[in-house]
Amino acid sequence: MYRGRQIVKVFPKLLFAILRAVISSRIVVVRLPGPIGSLAVMWAVLLRRPIVAEVVGDVGDVLGAGTLGPFGRRLRYVAVTVTRLSVRRASAVHYVTDQVLQDRYPAGRDVPTWAFSDVVIPDDVPDWAGKEARLEIIAVGSQEQMYKGHDQLIRAVARLRLDVPGVALRLIGDGRCQPRLVALSEELEVSDIVEFSGWLGHREVFDMVSRAAVFAMPSTTEGRPRALVEAMYVGLPAVGTRVGGIVELLQDEDLVEVGDLDRLCHALRRYLTDQEAANQASQRNRRHVESSLAASARARESWSAGDALAVAATR
Template identity: 40%
Template sequence: MRVVVTSESRFARTRDGAIWTVHGPGATFFARYLTAFDEVRVVARVAEVATPPPDAVRVDADGISVWPAPHYLGPAQYLRRRAAVVASVRASAGDRDAVILRAPTVFGAALAQRCLRHGRPYALEVVSDPYDVFAPGAVRHPARPFLRARETARLRTLCRHAAAVAYVTEHQLQRRYPPGPRTRSTHYSSIHLPPAAFVAEPRPVRRAAGVPLLVSVGALEQPYKGIDTLLHALARLGPDLPVRLVHVGDGRCRPDLERLCRRLGLAGRVTFAGTLPAGPAVRHHLDQADLFVMPSRTEGLPKALVEAMARGLPAVGTTVGGIPELLAAEDLVPPDDPDRLAGALRAMLGDPDRMARAGARNHARAAGFDERALAGRRADFYRWVREAAERPADGTPGPRRREPVGERRPVPETAAGPTPTTPPRALP
């Protein structure tokens, strides 16, 4: 059986037909679906290019193909090309295919609507929160408030009518986007941490003799990662606590951040290392640092933070997405608050014993994200989705509920809504 997986990533296709990605998931990621399915078809936006982008990895491989949806950037282009995008996405799956939507998803809702109309089940993997993605400061667009309301409502509807939903968080996303009364639900992370990602022992107490080194990691295509907030916090630390920062990641926001560094007098203390290949290159920066900082405005369950925790690194993060499920409450601050962030950095860096305790706690928490611990739960979910897709269509939104995959938490009736008996007219 084939599974059709929608992705909001943007891919590139070279003249030889190969599909490439820089910031999105590659073939290694999509191969996980082959544990339960014979073939994977990935539906994503694809742009034509002459040569592969620098640092790109292949997406297509044996058993993994890409269905190219029309490429667009931003809401304005989407509206202009919406008819072609929707038609392409709806045509990507046949009546015998299983369907898994990686959500939030704009064009994936069109495929979900097609499934509902034909009495076919679809499943979701909820990987981030549109309420945070479109929060003030995270996106600079005049339609941001509308997009926030629409995409939040859309994801709630998708979860309510799905046959099965897997969340990357244990609790956070489930509270805002509860599954329907008949929906199978579980949780597992999309993070892949091989054994080499972990240090053997937590860090001992380290009393820095020189200037403390901070590290942050994240793409700079959008202001999502809150690095501007971090720069303002560093400026507030003042000369009595000089620190250095290395940021790993690149994107179109980088020139603005470099100008902000110069304006704040931080140019000599902040290094933008650019995009680095995953693995040893990133771990080198983590191992050199004294503290990891994640000042994000939006997150699902952040891989970069878990990777830092696996190195025994203490961390300070914001109260968005799944970060509160990873860090202790004392290590959290609100997003977009440079004063609170500066205070948290000062308190952490000024207490080496606290840093050692935080590093040990983080190291122990990261152990739960070993690939071997997650693979079984994920494979069980995919097998259930396959079994649901193999059942004859009965005109209802999904198969009848059986014993849950993983942990099923009770959902208040007011949050879950009525039990669906017929497909809704439209998804928002």
């Protein structure tokens, strides 16, 4: 309730701050979904400013996952509709997925689009340790909300320890939901094998990932997940849910439905206990991400060179 009152209190200032920004701009670049981007589109339409949109996630999945509670679920249809209308108003659109977000939030007819991830792999990242890796499941992501599925991984490792001796779980990230996750690990009596690492430096994350056995991302919503792309580039076997951009990264055998704990455990167990399957997944993941990043680099170069702004300026 307090947060809602705060939003109401600052809304007029936010509205007019966005108006001033749009008035002073020849072209309006917005990031969607989000209230600031949608408000900027509203002012841009009213002031007849060309719009360039960047679509980085699916607001329908985010609200449907309960990120803002019951109110968010009720708001879902309105938010999806507003985002779709905002994207269709754009003169040029950048998507972070190859096709998933394009299908859900299509650009207008004959509007040019770019598809590329904002992931850039640093030089000299480590390779996956392979058979020398620790018997560890690793996940990276914010614990500010529960949509990353870290609670599912705690439940999964509680099952897996019964038939995979030595298995452990490392959760990299932090947020206000972490106390709930810690309490769950204690309730399921796995606090001795669940490591909460907090936020780490980029290089530290790569080092941790390279020494794990399998990367897991059982999220309820995703755009184009940076952590998964980076883990696959290292060559780590990976398992994820069938949502958002995850489906464009992983093979069908590595995908599970949201909330399917049995299937999640089965997929994780395979890479924890079958070295040949893990090796094949490692090679497959690395090849796929290298190809995807090469295509992204070409599209990003065009976008960064101002091609989208040039298009918008002529419309």
